[in-house]
Amino acid sequence: MKKNQRGQSEQAIRTRLLQAIFEQRMPPGARLTEEALATTFEVSRTTIRLVIARLAQDGILVKFPTGATHVAAPSRNEAQQLLTVRRMIEPEIVKMLAASASTLSFTTLTAHLKEEDRARRSGDRGTLVRLTGEFHLHLAQMTGNEILIRLMTELQTLVCLAILLYASGDDACPPDEHRKIVAAIKENDGASAAALMLGHLNHIEKDLRLDDKPAVEITDALTWLKRKERSSAGS
Ligand SMILES: [Zn+2]
Numbered sequence: 669m670k671k672n673q674r675g676q677s678e679q680a681i682r683t684r685l686l687q688a689i690f691e692q693r694m695p696p697g698a699r700l701t702e703e704a705l706a707t708t709f710e711v712s713r714t715t716i717r718l719v720i721a722r723l724a725q726d727g728i729l730v731k732f733p734t735g736a737t738h739v740a741a742p743s744r745n746e747a748q749q750l751l752t753v754r755r756m757i758e759p760e761i762v763k764m765l766a767a768s769a770s771t772l773s774f775t776t777l778t779a780h781l782k783e784e785d786r787a788r789r790s791g792d793r794g795t796l797v798r799l800t801g802e803f804h805l806h807l808a809q810m811t812g813n814e815i816l817i818r819l820m821t822e823l824q825t826l827v828c829l830a831i832l833l834y835a836s837g838d839d840a841c842p843p844d845e846h847r848k849i850v851a852a853i854k855e856n857d858g859a860s861a862a863a864l865m866l867g868h869l870n871h872i873e874k875d876l877r878l879d880d881k882p883a884v885e886i887t888d889a890l891t892w893l894k895r896k897e898r899s900s901a902g903s
Pocket of ligand 1: 800801803804841846868
């Protein structure tokens with residue numbers, strides 16, 4: 669491969685890996701190896717190592733001291749924390765966009781909403797989870813703020829993984845809520861857009877049913893083990 673193509677190919681591999689993760693072809697917790705990825709993408713292991721390192725930095729892949737790499741599997745607790753941060757950020761994003769709506773292009777966003785409709789109609793859950801996640805990234809990209817874009821990419825990807833693990837419903841994002849948010853932005857109505865976004869994020873959290881089953885806590889397991897130890901010592 670020519671040297672000047674390397675950067676682009678890293679980005680292309682990253683994009684394709686993210687798609688595979690969102691579409692559940694690489695489910696949360698799945699193990700990846702450098703060798704298999706290098707063979708799949710027909711690139712050197714050095715290139716794959718760079719892609720893995722970046723995704724690990726974003727928290728999307730987790731590297732273990734043994735050398736194994738897995739797709740992240742956020743705990744219920746982490747999912748709750750991620751959504752708390754998104755509630756702080758995303759209403760502000762749509763407020764910003766509403767304030768400058770007249771200067772923005774909505775072409776990408778409108779086409780995206782149609783794509784979501786298609787995935788919803790065909791019942792393709794993996795694609796729908798990916799698309800509904802990308803909607804939130806499009807909003808961040810429209811602000812032109814690189815730090816926001818980076819932060820939202822990480823938050824959104826991890827929430828997508830949590831949706832794949834815990835969501836109960838068929839809709840990663842309830843239908844029509846994205847469309848209503850876009851309509852409020854277009855009408856320069858920042859207050860409504862922010863309120864709609866907040867409500868939308870609350871619906872996502874509700875659908876995750878994070879309270880349904882208590883997360884397995886290692887401290888509970890240790891307490892149980894200690895009790896067993898004591899009772900066997902006493903017998
Ligand atoms: Zn959404």
